[in-house]
Each structure stands twice: as structure tokens, then as C-alpha cells.
Amino acid sequence: MISASSQQKKQLQKYTMLEGERKQGQFPLLEMSHLLYGGKDQFDKFLERQNFFDTNPMFKxxxxxxxxxxxxxxxxxxxRTVEAMKKLSLGDPNYYTPNVLCPQGIFISTVHFAMVIPAFQVLASDDQITKWMTSLKNFSxxxxxAQTELGHGSDVQNLQTVAVFDKQTTEFVIHTPNIxxxxxxxxxxxxxxxxxxxxAQLQVDxxxxxxxPFWIRIRDKETHKPLSGIEIGDIGPKMGYAVKDNGFMSFDHFRAPLDSLLNRYIKVSRDGKVERQGNPKVGYGSMMYMRNILCDQYTKFGGRALTIAVRYSLYRKQFKDDNKQEIRILDYQLQQQKLFPLLAEFYACVFGSIKIKELVNDNFNRISQSNDFSLLGLTHAVLSGAKANYTYFVSNCAEWCRLSCGGHGFAHYSGLPIIFFEMSPNITLEGENTILNLQLARYLLKQLQHIVSKPSAVPEFFKFLSLETVKVDDVTTxxxxxxxxGLNCAILTKYAAQKLMTHSDMKESWDTKSGIALAKAASTFIPYFNMLCFLDTINNKxxxxKEILTxxxxxxxxxMLLNNMQGLLLKNQLNSQQIKTLQDTRESLYPIIRTNALCLVEAQGLSDNSLQSLIAPKEGDVYMNMYNFASKENSLNKQQVHNGINYIQKMREVNAKL
Known part of the structure; x- marks a missing residue:
């Protein structure tokens, strides 16, 4: 058995080692924290809410x-949701980041506050908002x-649930016509x-x-049982979101009152007259709100995974150098290659998400306050591409961080598998990523047309589409x-446009001939956008x-170029020597990141309780953490002899008869 003094000595060495790593950081940590959260006030709010979770025993x-x-x-x-609601306003957007990032599990109220209320604010009339908003906000x-159906998800226009107006009773008959x-x-x-x-599909006469959208009571107020004509249930286990009760629901000619239709933009009178007003695309407003949350808050899970992987890579030592000293695995170039590009991408996505949040909020305010839809197309396009890019990044980042931690990365106690499980569904939900890239591609083609016919109408972020060639001396600045x-995206967009136009039937060409090229072009826009946001952060904030961010x-x-330079290669805009320069330069920058790696991840300000990892504490002995969990906390070991041993004996009896 290891002696207490020996164990304490090892623990002190590990503590001293991480403190040494922190002291060698070459930038002020607090300034970086403020940049990552969009300002001092936002970072302080994060720490305030995180402290609640850290100090409340329920959230240990x-x-x-x-x-x-x-x-x-x-x-x-x-x-835990009840405990949180006693002390916290879970619907306050200022605290969405700590609310999703810090606790173990996702609160019951997440969809209600992040999707239902924003939809109401955009789609409901003033009278409906007056009637319902207080009850919605206080959780009454x-x-x-309820949009997605078994047979249709992204294809919202072809949903099959119907809402038929009955003139005699002035009600809507909500019905599920098939499975x-x-x-x-x-x-x-x-x-x-x-x-x-x-x-549902609105039908009148x-x-x-x-x-x-129709706002419908589906369960009895007193018994909580489904109302007559409605069948409801949970869909069962799934990958990620284990505590979220994703459900199913069908209607059998269920009757809903006239004012159940959210009617800011469409009204049905008692005698069946249908009146439209405003922009029919306003429904995108609430979807944008949730996609913005996925880009803004959920991108932070990539940073959580990186914090675990970097810290563990400093604790973990494998193999000896020429001086017979074990080597920290973060000192190996291949470990740096796994983690440092992801660390850089995390920062890029965070700075991009801050700009997108500004854009989404501006668009949302213009629509709700002034009925101004001038930013809708731009916001929808950028947010579609960002949601596709950022959610894939987080899932990919979690997986590579897990792999970089070797065998221990596979254990739930590492805190890494749950990030992968919980974040991977985001690639599909609230807009499947392939579909979203195609929506961005459509906007790219529209701006490509404007470059020729109406250049003044092209938003600043898309003016790069006019590029035909660039001459650069140093490809690494x-x-x-x-x-x-930008040129890479422009070339691929033009290539996709040409491919699309070679077929007479544009719909068929889009669906069956050009989809790969269109999605490829769209996938190269967000790296360009992120770099613009990165540069803006460096220059103006x-x-x-500045030096480490550069x-x-x-x-x-x-x-991003090395991962996808297809457009540049198509037009001979990069040669082999330049590609080699890109590779060599990236490797030459790794030692600087190595010096600052711990500080770059710890700038997020994540506590041990938020990391939820035994292999990456701020200080302590990771191996003792793992051993203590396995030997003292793992409930499977509560029985000295597990009941399952009875089946081993039965297996032996079966085998003896063979």
C-alpha cells in the first residue's frame, strides 16, 4: 500500500507542476476570459451562476x-431543476451558458424557455402575448x-398534421391522418x-x-393525463440527452379554440375569412433563436473537452527521455497536433459566435419591434452555416479529446464521453447540418448573382465572391x-453554380446533380467568416x-486551408511549396501554444465541478481520483459478491452438459 506521506509528496509535485505551467503563460488571463465571454459583465455573470452550482450540494x-x-x-x-428554480431565473438569457455548461444533465425547462417563449414573442399577437406571457415565464x-414528425423533419412545408377550421363551432380540428x-x-x-x-397545415373551406403554429393544452390541468383525443409518450432511450423526455404525440380529431392559432401574421375570423399580414418567413425567428443558442452556448462544450484533454496531457507521462525522465504527453508533437488545431478552432468559433449573437439579436429586435425583415436573409444564411459548422466542431472536438486521453478517455469519469453523447445530436436537431449548408449555398448563389447585377446589395461578409485570383507573398499571415x-469559397461557389446551370431542370439539378458541390462550397464559408471575426477581435478588442491570439x-x-483547399487547387492558386510552407509554419507555432496551453483553456474559468472530470482537476492526483471512484464510489462494487455470480454457475452447468 502507498504511504500517506509518499502520496502527499506526489500530489504536491503534481500541484507544483500545474502551477509552473500557469506561471509560464504569456498573456493576462482575465483579459482573455472577458474576450471569450463577450465582455467583463458576461464573464462575471458566468462565474456568479457557476458558483451557485459549485456550492449547492444538489449539484455536486x-x-x-x-x-x-x-x-x-x-x-x-x-x-435538480426544482432546486435551481428556487434560487435562479432559468429563463434569463444572460445565464444560458452556465445553465447548460455547468450542471450534470439538462434542466426540464430548457426547450420551454429557449424555443417556446421566443416563438411566442415572434408569432403571437399582442393580445395573445398579454394573455399568456406571464404564465409562460413563471412556468405556470x-x-x-411540436414541429418535427415521424415522416418529416427539415421539410417543414410538407408536415402532415392538419388543422381544419370548423365554421359551425369556430374551432380548429387538429388531426394526425397517418403514422x-x-x-x-x-x-x-x-x-x-x-x-x-x-x-400543422391550416385548412379553411x-x-x-x-x-x-397552434397553442394547445394537451394534458389535464388536475390529473396531468393526456386530454381525450390525444396520445402522448416518451420515445425511449437515445444517443445523448438521456434525461430529456423527447416525446411523441398524435391527435384524433382534437378540437382547439379559435384563438389557439398564433395570429400575429395570419388570422382566421369566426366566419372563416383568412387574412395574412407581414412576412410569412417570420417563423424562422424562433428557429434562429435556438440555433443561436447552439452556436453561442453549446460551442463552449468544445472548450470544456479541451480543458480536460490539455490538463490530463500535462498530468500524464509516458516513456522516458535520454535523461531517464518520463515525458508529459503534451510534449509529444503528435499530441499537440491532435489538440492545438482544435484549440485554435475553439477560439475561432467563440469569436464567430459572439458576432452571430449580435446579428441574431439585431434581426430579432427589428422584426419584433419594427416589422423590419431587412436582415432576415443574411442572418438566416450565416446562422445556418454556423450551426452546421460549430455543432460538428464540438462533436469532433470531444471525440479527438477523448482519443487523446487514451484508455481513461473512454470512462465516464473522464467527463469526455458525455460531451460527445450530448453534443452529437446537435448536428441533427434544429436543422440537419447538410440541409443547413444547402440553405447557405442558396444564399451564396444569390449573392453571386448580385456581384454582377447589383453589387451594392451584397453584404460586407459576402463581397469576397467577386474574387477571381489573389497574389500573396507570404501565405501564412x-x-x-x-x-x-475567401477565394477558396468563391471558386467553389462559382464551380457549384456552373454545375447547377448545366442542367435544364434546375430542381432536378439541385437535388440530384449539384448537391455535393453546393454543400462543399457552403462548408468553406464559415472558416472565412470566423477568420474575419478573429481578426476583428485582435484589432478592436x-x-x-494580441500576440497569442494572432x-x-x-x-x-x-x-482550415490544409483541410479544404480544393477551390484553390482547381485554379492553381496554391503550389506545392506554399502547401509545404503552410504545414511547416503551423508546426513551428506549436511550441508557443505549448507554453500557453494551460492558460488558454483555463481562461474559460471552468471549475472542477463544471468540468465533471476526475482526470483533469485543477490540482490533485488524477490516479488517486480514479482509484477512489472505482473502489469507493462505484455502486456496482457495493456488494462484495455480486448477484451475477449465480449465472456464472449456471453457465458452468450448461457447459458441463455439452
């Missing part, structure tokens, strides 16, 4: 959580966002919500008016990397962090 991370059944996980999560009326029309996947539907924002990334930006830009 339980690594035995994953031994519990899904039913027990759901009940524990519900108990709990709702879900495919069953509402499927809405969070908080399976167990909890009493109301649903149901998207046999004429269809498209898909519109930030300015030149931005030019090359950073002070003493290094990160160069690594990010180089990595």
Missing part, C-alpha cells in the same frame, strides 16, 4: 450517475415545440409539458394555407489567409492578448 457532480437507470436519472434531474404554462404525421422528438413532451406549440479562404488565428487559418 456524481460520477456514479451513469450507473443509474434512465428513470432514476430523469427523477434526479427533475429534483409549460410548453413544448408519419405523428409528432416525434419534441423535448419536454414525453413526460412534463401541459401545452404544445403544434405546427378545403383550401390549404400552409404550416402555422492572417490577412493573406483570409484572402485565400484585444490589448495584451498565433491561434494563424494556426486556425492554416488548418
Amino acid at each position: 457532480v456524481n460520477h456514479d450517475f451513469y450507473n443509474k437507470s434512465r428513470q432514476d436519472q430523469i427523477l434526479l434531474n427533475a429534483e 404554462a409549460i410548453g413544448c415545440y 408519419e404525421a405523428t409528432k416525434f422528438w419534441p423535448g419536454e413532451l414525453g413526460l412534463y409539458c401541459e401545452f404544445a406549440l403544434v405546427f 378545403g383550401k390549404g394555407y400552409g404550416v402555422h 492572417i490577412d493573406n489567409l483570409i484572402k485565400l479562404l 484585444a490589448k495584451e492578448t 498565433i491561434l488565428a494563424r494556426i486556425y487559418g492554416i488548418t
Whole structure:
């Protein structure tokens, strides 16, 4: 057995080692923290809310959580939601980041506050907002966002749930005409919500008016049982979001009152007259709000994974150098290659998400306050591409961080598998990423046309589409990397346009001939956009962090080009020597990041409780942490002899008869 003094000595050495890493950082940590959270006020709010989770016993991370059944996980999560609501305003957008990043599990109220309320604010009339908003905000009326069906998800226009207006009773008859029309996947539907924002095909006098939202009570106020004519349930276990009650719902000629239709932009009178007003695309407003959350808050999970991987890579030593000293695995170039480009991409996505949040909020305010839709197309395009890019980044980042931690990365106690499980569904939900890239591609083609016919109408972010060629002496500077990334996207967009136009039937060409080229072009826009945001941060916000941020930006830009330079190669805009220069330069920058790696991840200000990892504490002995969990906290070991041993004896008996 290891002696206490020996163990304390080792623990002190590990503590001293990390403190040494922190002291060698070459930038002010607090300035970087403020940049990552969009300002001092936002960072202070994060720390305030994180401190609540750190100090409340209910939110102490339980690594035995994953031994519990899904039913027990759901009940524990519900108990934690109640505890949080006693002290916190879960609907306050200023605290969304710590609310999703810090606790173990996702609160019951997430969909209600992040999707239902924003949809109401955009789609409901002033009278409806007056009637319902107080109940929505104080959780008296709990709702879900029931859009997706078994047979249709991204293809919203072809949803099959119908809402037929009955003139005699002045009611809407909500009906599920077939299995495919069953509402499927809405969070908080399976167990909890009493109301649903149901998207259905509006029909009046046999004429269809498209898909519109209906606010419907679906469970009895007293018993919580589904109302007559409605079937509801949980869809079952899935990858990630174990505590979220994603549900199904079908209607059998269920009758809803006239004012259940959210009617800011479409109204049906008692005698069946349909009146439209405003922009029919306003429905994108609430979807944008949730996609913005995925870009803004959920991107931070990539940083959480990187913090775990970098810290563990400093604790972990493998093999000896010429002086017989074990080597920290972060000192190996291949470990740096796994983590440092991802670290640079994390910073790029965070700075991009801050700009997108400004754009989304501006668009949202213009629509809700002035009925101004001038930013809708731009916001929708950029947000579509960002959601596709950022959600993939977080999932990919979590996976590579897990792999970089070797065998221990596979264990739930590392805190890494849950990030991968919980974040991977985001690639599909709230807009499947391939579809979103195609929506960005459509906007790129539109701006490509404007470059020729109406250049003044092209937004600043898309003026790069006029590029035909660039001449650069040094391919590794930030300015030149931005030019090359823009040119790469411009070439691929023009290639996709040509491919699309070679076929007479444009719809068929889009669907069956040009999709790969279109999605490829769109996928190269966000790296260009991120670099613009990175440069803006360096030039206009950073002070003493300019130098290290410039290094990160160069690594990010180089990595994005090396990952996808197809457009540049098509037009001979890069030669083999320049590609070699890109590779060599990136490697030459790694030692600078190595010196600052711990400080770059710790600038996020994440506590040990938020990291939820036994292999990456701020200080301590990671091996003792793992051993203590396995030997003392793992509930499977509570029985000295497990009941399963009875089956071993039965197996022997079966084998003896063979």
C-alpha cells in the first residue's frame, strides 16, 4: 500500500507542476476570459451562476450517475431543476451558458424557455402575448415545440398534421391522418409539458394555407393525463440527452379554440375569412433563436473537452527521455497536433459566435419591434452555416479529446464521453447540418448573382465572391489567409453554380446533380467568416492578448486551408511549396501554444465541478481520483459478491452438459 506521506509528496509535485505551467503563460488571463465571454459583465455573470452550482450540494457532480437507470436519472434531474428554480431565473438569457455548461444533465425547462417563449414573442399577437406571457415565464404554462414528425423533419412545408377550421363551432380540428404525421422528438413532451406549440397545415373551406403554429393544452390541468383525443409518450432511450423526455404525440380529431392559432401574421375570423399580414418567413425567428443558442452556448462544450484533454496531457507521462525522465504527453508533437488545431478552432468559433449573437439579436429586435425583415436573409444564411459548422466542431472536438486521453478517455469519469453523447445530436436537431449548408449555398448563389447585377446589395461578409485570383507573398499571415479562404469559397461557389446551370431542370439539378458541390462550397464559408471575426477581435478588442491570439488565428487559418483547399487547387492558386510552407509554419507555432496551453483553456474559468472530470482537476492526483471512484464510489462494487455470480454457475452447468 502507498504511504500517506509518499502520496502527499506526489500530489504536491503534481500541484507544483500545474502551477509552473500557469506561471509560464504569456498573456493576462482575465483579459482573455472577458474576450471569450463577450465582455467583463458576461464573464462575471458566468462565474456568479457557476458558483451557485459549485456550492449547492444538489449539484455536486456524481460520477456514479451513469450507473443509474434512465428513470432514476430523469427523477434526479427533475429534483435538480426544482432546486435551481428556487434560487435562479432559468429563463434569463444572460445565464444560458452556465445553465447548460455547468450542471450534470439538462434542466426540464430548457426547450420551454429557449424555443417556446421566443416563438411566442415572434408569432403571437399582442393580445395573445398579454394573455399568456406571464404564465409562460413563471412556468405556470409549460410548453413544448411540436414541429418535427415521424415522416418529416427539415421539410417543414410538407408536415402532415392538419388543422381544419370548423365554421359551425369556430374551432380548429387538429388531426394526425397517418403514422408519419405523428409528432416525434419534441423535448419536454414525453413526460412534463401541459401545452404544445403544434405546427400543422391550416385548412379553411378545403383550401390549404400552409404550416402555422397552434397553442394547445394537451394534458389535464388536475390529473396531468393526456386530454381525450390525444396520445402522448416518451420515445425511449437515445444517443445523448438521456434525461430529456423527447416525446411523441398524435391527435384524433382534437378540437382547439379559435384563438389557439398564433395570429400575429395570419388570422382566421369566426366566419372563416383568412387574412395574412407581414412576412410569412417570420417563423424562422424562433428557429434562429435556438440555433443561436447552439452556436453561442453549446460551442463552449468544445472548450470544456479541451480543458480536460490539455490538463490530463500535462498530468500524464509516458516513456522516458535520454535523461531517464518520463515525458508529459503534451510534449509529444503528435499530441499537440491532435489538440492545438482544435484549440485554435475553439477560439475561432467563440469569436464567430459572439458576432452571430449580435446579428441574431439585431434581426430579432427589428422584426419584433419594427416589422423590419431587412436582415432576415443574411442572418438566416450565416446562422445556418454556423450551426452546421460549430455543432460538428464540438462533436469532433470531444471525440479527438477523448482519443487523446487514451484508455481513461473512454470512462465516464473522464467527463469526455458525455460531451460527445450530448453534443452529437446537435448536428441533427434544429436543422440537419447538410440541409443547413444547402440553405447557405442558396444564399451564396444569390449573392453571386448580385456581384454582377447589383453589387451594392451584397453584404460586407459576402463581397469576397467577386474574387477571381489573389497574389500573396507570404501565405501564412492572417490577412493573406483570409484572402485565400475567401477565394477558396468563391471558386467553389462559382464551380457549384456552373454545375447547377448545366442542367435544364434546375430542381432536378439541385437535388440530384449539384448537391455535393453546393454543400462543399457552403462548408468553406464559415472558416472565412470566423477568420474575419478573429481578426476583428485582435484589432478592436484585444490589448495584451494580441500576440497569442494572432498565433491561434494563424494556426486556425492554416488548418482550415490544409483541410479544404480544393477551390484553390482547381485554379492553381496554391503550389506545392506554399502547401509545404503552410504545414511547416503551423508546426513551428506549436511550441508557443505549448507554453500557453494551460492558460488558454483555463481562461474559460471552468471549475472542477463544471468540468465533471476526475482526470483533469485543477490540482490533485488524477490516479488517486480514479482509484477512489472505482473502489469507493462505484455502486456496482457495493456488494462484495455480486448477484451475477449465480449465472456464472449456471453457465458452468450448461457447459458441463455439452
